[in-house]
């Protein structure tokens with residue numbers, strides 16, 4: 084029997100594969116600012132975007148068609164902008180980005196989202212019973228923020244992103260319009276609209292491996308709703324920093340030979356799913 088007396092943020096992930104997290108006022112404000120800066124960027128001039136195309140970094144703008152969920156002939160129908168703190172710290176970002184308000188908005192928003200991620204991971208380690216024996220997982224440097232910009236009303240497919248599972252420890256998500264659908268344990272697709280005030284969190288394959296499958300990756304997709312002219316979403320893909328030890332919290336046959344530190348980067352998503 085559980086002796087827990089404090090509301091758990093991670094327990095719903097164990098029970099139903101998703102959890103909702105109310106953000107504090109500072110975090111909500113930072114996320115609203117990020118959405119505004121992101122909209123200004125994606126609706127701004129193409130010259131600025133071209134100047135921040137990634138050059139050996141995760142950070143930067145990528146046009147439609149780079150990522151896909153099921154097969155290359157079904158690309159995700161969104162532009163993306165990614166921000167990774169390690170790129171920022173290395174001093175390799177282009178001048179056009181250093182001068183752009185989006186960069187500052189990303190820096191501030193990531194600090195809040197990483198604090199939320201730390202709390203989810205700490206709670207999850209508590210649930211699986213190892214909290215007193217492991218150091219907190221540090222995630223600030225190797226995680227990345229990803230802004231996805233789409234125009235659902237005019238795309239010719241039903242889905243902007245086909246169903247897939249993420250490969251990271253966990254994923255935090257919010258958006259400024261509907262379209263996201265998740266598949267919790269009831270096996271019925273559930274439309275959700277996470278916001279700056281209330282973000283959704285679900286597990287990825289790396290989190291499943293770390294926790295000895297206490298959590299499982301969550302299938303999700305983005306529907307192209309025709310009443311939505313444009314949509315901006317923010318994902319925080321949480322990966323462990325490389326300069327730490329990260330043995331599995333619970334050893335299993337599945338995680339016995341896995342390098343958890345690199346799993347999320349090398350396997351950001353899982354396709355070819357049996358449900359499709």
Ligand SMILES: [Fe+2]
Pocket residue numbers: 247248249303352
């Ligand atoms: Fe995803």
